Every structure is written in structure tokens, then in C-alpha cells.
Amino acid sequence: MTDSAARVPLPAGLPADAALPAVVVELGRRFAEAGHELSLVGGPVRDLFLGRGSGDLDFTSDADPDAIERIGAGWADATWDVGRRFGTIGFQKDGWQIEVTTYRAEKYDPSSRKPTVAFGDSLEDDLLRRDFTVNAMALRLPQMDLVDPYGGVRDLAAGVIRTPGTPEDSFSDDPLRMMRAARFAAQLGFEVADEVEEAMAAMHERIGIISAERVREELVKLIGGAHPRRGLDLLVRTGLADVVLPELPALRLETDEHHRHKDVYEHSLTVLEQAMDWERKYSESSPDVVLRLAALLHDVGKPATRRFEPSGAVSFRHHEVVGAKLVRKRMKALKFDNDSTKAVSRLVELHMRFYGYGEQGWTDSAVRRYVHDAGDVLNRLHALTRSDVTTRNRRKAARLEHAYDDLERRIEEISEAEQMAALRPDLDGQQIMALLGIRPGPVVGRAYKHLLEWRIDEGPHEQAEAEAELRRWWAEQPESAEENEG
Structure with missing residues (x-):
């Protein structure tokens, strides 16, 4: 951003180095001079207390859209009004994306998540309609007064997700907020208040009225969070996962009394967490949602393939093939893009390919085929395969690690000699x-x-x-x- 931070007095409780972009102060003064209220609201205020930066700036005002547009004219670098019917005018200033919305007091149709917009007349009422208390705080501008009628600062300090009103009213208005509760638990590492979780469990089926695209968007943010296990566990406990990602709770297979097989659900969550560590080495980006999804879903074929053998052993033959088909079907239902769907399902299909390498050894031909079949997900396959080792047997874990080290060494050697990255026939x-x-x-x-x-x-x-x-x-x-x- 080209905008420098404005050093202005901020409310107590903020980190010592907290500062606001200068555009916040400038815009606040313009609204005050025009006789209107303006407050920074929601995520940017929350992130100030958390010591994090916000990419976008959200404001609310008593001004209507026409007045908002007039106040920004001649100051903003660009203006857009695609959200005008919802009371929102957008500005761009010094690289910042700014949205100013008229105070809202909207109502929802119980059969839809689309609001019937009604403009409100007070900041406190506007904050009441927001999803969680940690997002229902505002800074009045330009005086920098903190407005926190529902205890957002208290809940931030306690690490708790609550709703400003009753969770039943909040989730009835917008069922997607149940997914957002799980997402914030994953991103912030917070606990969800008991009454919020109880409402989620009682109302989980209402998530079915939300579009697949919106559900996918929240799920991706959850998976990409710093604490995805928290959010995923919450989805499973409340029944939301039964609606949006049923393959996940299906992994909670009954553990036989002699414990001859792992708890597949807990194993999958552990693999996800280990993949987060490996992505720093193997992935071009972090979070790598494709890798994380593959880690979470790599064993979804096990429930359908579980067999109890005459010897008493438990087998899951070809679960990787069945799992890849299930992953493709679910990701298509959630409207994921084709490239991501193809990559995740391919990783699931290939995640068992490595096993046996240490005992049997592979020919150069087998190594070439491993590289060719993985294609552009090879590095992610390295990360997934290494993450899939959750055994407590240190000897076995060390043996598998050594074997995979050896496989990577051979891939590097053969690639250097044969240019495997561009593996093609000798004739075109x-x-x-x-x-x-x-x-x-x-x-x-x-x-x-x-x-x-x-x-x-x-x-x-x-x-x-x-x-x-x-x-x-x-x-x-x-x-x-x-x-x-x-």
C-alpha cells in the first residue's frame, strides 16, 4: 500500500504499535465536515486488537448511498456502486479498497439467505445485526471512540465466539453464519460458546438452503486457517459436516475392541496437521488448500472398502481408487474449479503408491512412472505421503522416512539424467x-x-x-x- 499509517490516539487495549491507515482518518473528517457519522467497523477493528493488518476497510454511516458517493467524490481514486441497492458504495484510495454502507436493519426470508434491505438509524442497531461480537465493534471517526455494546473486546480476550443477539435469531437470519463460526474457530483458534454450538447443532439442516459456492468459500477459508482441526471438529460435532461434507464424519469408523485398525477420522485430522508442516517445504504457497484437502480426504474411501479378514485383520483394499471418485463427486457438488478437483482427486488416488518401496525396491521404470503419474502434483504428493505416517512405532516411522528420502534422491538423479520433468516419447x-x-x-x-x-x-x-x-x-x-x- 502507498498509504502511510496514521499515528492518532487509539482506544486502550490495542497493541502499542497499532496504527490506522491515513485514509481512515481522512475519510472520517470528510464525513464529519459533511454533517454525517462514520465508523470503521467489523473485521478491521477486530484485527487492530489482534495486532493483524486488514486488506480491506469497511465503514458504516448514517449517510445514504447518494450522500456517501458525494462525500467521496474528488477524494477517491475510483468509485463503484454495484452494491448501491444494499446501501454500499465502494472507493479505492491510495491502494486501499474501501466500502461504506448505510446503517442497516435488514430482515431475512426464512427460506433464503438473501436479506430484505432496510436502512437503520443507529450504529448500535447496525452492530446488532452482525454475525459475532468480535465483529460487532466500531471506531467512531474521526474521534476514535470505541463502540462495543456486545462485549467484543471481552470475547476477543477470552478467545470465544458469541453472537450479539441470540444465536438462534442470528442463524435463522443467515444460516451461513454457522459455517462462519467454524471458520473463525479455525482461523483464530477460538472456542465457540456453548449456546452457539447448541444452536448450530439444533439448526444444522438449515445450511442446506445456502448455495454450494458460499459453503465452499467458507470451507476453503476454514481449511486454510491456522487451526483447521478446531473448525472441522465443530462441523462434525454439530452435524453441519453431515450436510456439507458427509465423507468426513463417515470416517468415524467403529474401533474394534482389539484396536486392529486406527481411528480413521483422528488419523485424517493428524495427517492434515502434518501436511501443514510439510507444505512449507514442498508447496509454492501456504496455506496450500489443495494439499490440505487431499490430506483431510485421503482416506474417505475406507468406510466403503473396510473388510474383516478371516485372520482377524482389517483391510481397505483399493480405498484410494474409491476415495478419488468420492472426492471428485464432492468437490464438483461444492463447485470447486476443475483444476483443484483434478489435483486433489489425483493425490488421493496416488497416496498409497509409495508403500512397499522400502521392502521391494523399485526399478528405474517404476520411479519414472511415479513421476509421470504424479505430474504437476509431484511435490504435493511428496508432502502428502510423508504426512500420512502417523504411526507411534518410531522404528517403522524412521524406516518409512528413510525409504522416502531414498525415493526422492533417485527421482532427482534420474530427472537430472533424463529430464523427466518434460517426459515425452522419443518421437512426436x-x-x-x-x-x-x-x-x-x-x-x-x-x-x-x-x-x-x-x-x-x-x-x-x-x-x-x-x-x-x-x-x-x-x-x-x-x-x-x-x-x-x-
């Missing part, structure tokens, strides 16, 4: 068509695939060797025989 499509005298079509694709498999199995070849292999393959194809007969 044009060369295949020229050599066989054929036109574009399915046969070219089959030939290309054969040469790729041959390349993976045996490594790179000289062009003459590849041409000889292509002729050998072509001689076995029915199209070749038909051509010779003709």
Missing part, C-alpha cells in the same frame, strides 16, 4: 505420421501412448531405436495389416 506426432505414412487420428494417439510407455519403462532412446520400435509396434496393428492387404 509429426514424426510418427511421417514414418508410418498416416494422417491425424486415433492411431497417432495410440502410437504416441505406446512410445511414451516404452520411454517410461526403458528410459530415453536414440531416434533410430525409437523408429525401429514404432515400426515393430505398427506391424502388430490391424490398420497395418489392412493397409498391406489394400
Whole structure:
């Protein structure tokens, strides 16, 4: 941001280095000079007390949208009014995204989350309609008076999520707030007040009226939080997960009396937390939601594949294949983008591929295939596979770690020698068509695939060797025989 921090007197209880962007003070003065109230509200105020920065700035005012727009004219670098019917005018100033909303006192249709907008006439009433007490605080501008009628500072200090009014009224107005409660628990590491959790459990089915896109948005923020286990556990305990992510509570398999298999649900949460540690090494971004989702959901195929063997052992054969299908179906239902869906399901499908490497050893061909099949999720697969080791047996854990270290070393060696990152057949499509005298079509694709498999199995070849292999393959194809007969 180009805007410098404004050093102005702030309410007691804020960190010593807390400061507001200068645009906050400037805008407050403009509204006061125009005879209107303005308050910084919600997340930015909460984050001041938490010592965190906020990317956007939200304000509320007694001014109507037309007045808000007039006050910002000539000051803002840009203005937009797409939220005008909800009382919101947006500004851009010195790199800051600013939204100013007229005091609200909206009501909701019980069958929908869309509000019927009614403008209010007081800051306190506006704060009452907000989701949680920690977001129902405001700073009156430009005097910097803290307005906290519902105990937001108290709940921030105690690390508790509460609603300004009754949670039943709040969640009835907007069921998405139940997901937001879990999200804030995950992001802030807070506990949810007993009455809030009880209301979530009693009303969890109302989340079904919320669009898949909005649910996905909250789930992604939850998964990307610093404490996702807290939020996920809350979703499961209250029944919300039964509606939005039923594969997760399904992992709570009955543990047999002899404990011959792990608690799959707890194991999955542990793998998620361990993946958060590994993502710092293997991922380009943190949080890496794709990796975290794969870690959380890697065993969702186990409930459907669990078998009790005659020996008394428990097996989950092919759970990774079943799990990948379940993940694709759920992520499509939640309207995830195709790339993320493909990446998470691929990781789930491949997460068992490594096991057995330490005992059996792999040929160079098997190592190449591992790299090829992982493709652009290889680094995430490294992180997921390492995270999946939750055994308390230190010897076994050390053995698996050593084996994976060895696999990564071999991948690096073979990649350096053979340029595996761009693994392709020794002949391209044009060369295949020229050599066989054929036109574009399915046969070219089959030939290309054969040469790729041959390349993976045996490594790179000289062009003459590849041409000889292509002729050998072509001689076995029915199209070749038909051509010779003709």
C-alpha cells in the first residue's frame, strides 16, 4: 500500500504499535465536515486488537448511498456502486479498497439467505445485526471512540465466539453464519460458546438452503486457517459436516475392541496437521488448500472398502481408487474449479503408491512412472505421503522416512539424467505420421501412448531405436495389416 499509517490516539487495549491507515482518518473528517457519522467497523477493528493488518476497510454511516458517493467524490481514486441497492458504495484510495454502507436493519426470508434491505438509524442497531461480537465493534471517526455494546473486546480476550443477539435469531437470519463460526474457530483458534454450538447443532439442516459456492468459500477459508482441526471438529460435532461434507464424519469408523485398525477420522485430522508442516517445504504457497484437502480426504474411501479378514485383520483394499471418485463427486457438488478437483482427486488416488518401496525396491521404470503419474502434483504428493505416517512405532516411522528420502534422491538423479520433468516419447506426432505414412487420428494417439510407455519403462532412446520400435509396434496393428492387404 502507498498509504502511510496514521499515528492518532487509539482506544486502550490495542497493541502499542497499532496504527490506522491515513485514509481512515481522512475519510472520517470528510464525513464529519459533511454533517454525517462514520465508523470503521467489523473485521478491521477486530484485527487492530489482534495486532493483524486488514486488506480491506469497511465503514458504516448514517449517510445514504447518494450522500456517501458525494462525500467521496474528488477524494477517491475510483468509485463503484454495484452494491448501491444494499446501501454500499465502494472507493479505492491510495491502494486501499474501501466500502461504506448505510446503517442497516435488514430482515431475512426464512427460506433464503438473501436479506430484505432496510436502512437503520443507529450504529448500535447496525452492530446488532452482525454475525459475532468480535465483529460487532466500531471506531467512531474521526474521534476514535470505541463502540462495543456486545462485549467484543471481552470475547476477543477470552478467545470465544458469541453472537450479539441470540444465536438462534442470528442463524435463522443467515444460516451461513454457522459455517462462519467454524471458520473463525479455525482461523483464530477460538472456542465457540456453548449456546452457539447448541444452536448450530439444533439448526444444522438449515445450511442446506445456502448455495454450494458460499459453503465452499467458507470451507476453503476454514481449511486454510491456522487451526483447521478446531473448525472441522465443530462441523462434525454439530452435524453441519453431515450436510456439507458427509465423507468426513463417515470416517468415524467403529474401533474394534482389539484396536486392529486406527481411528480413521483422528488419523485424517493428524495427517492434515502434518501436511501443514510439510507444505512449507514442498508447496509454492501456504496455506496450500489443495494439499490440505487431499490430506483431510485421503482416506474417505475406507468406510466403503473396510473388510474383516478371516485372520482377524482389517483391510481397505483399493480405498484410494474409491476415495478419488468420492472426492471428485464432492468437490464438483461444492463447485470447486476443475483444476483443484483434478489435483486433489489425483493425490488421493496416488497416496498409497509409495508403500512397499522400502521392502521391494523399485526399478528405474517404476520411479519414472511415479513421476509421470504424479505430474504437476509431484511435490504435493511428496508432502502428502510423508504426512500420512502417523504411526507411534518410531522404528517403522524412521524406516518409512528413510525409504522416502531414498525415493526422492533417485527421482532427482534420474530427472537430472533424463529430464523427466518434460517426459515425452522419443518421437512426436509429426514424426510418427511421417514414418508410418498416416494422417491425424486415433492411431497417432495410440502410437504416441505406446512410445511414451516404452520411454517410461526403458528410459530415453536414440531416434533410430525409437523408429525401429514404432515400426515393430505398427506391424502388430490391424490398420497395418489392412493397409498391406489394400
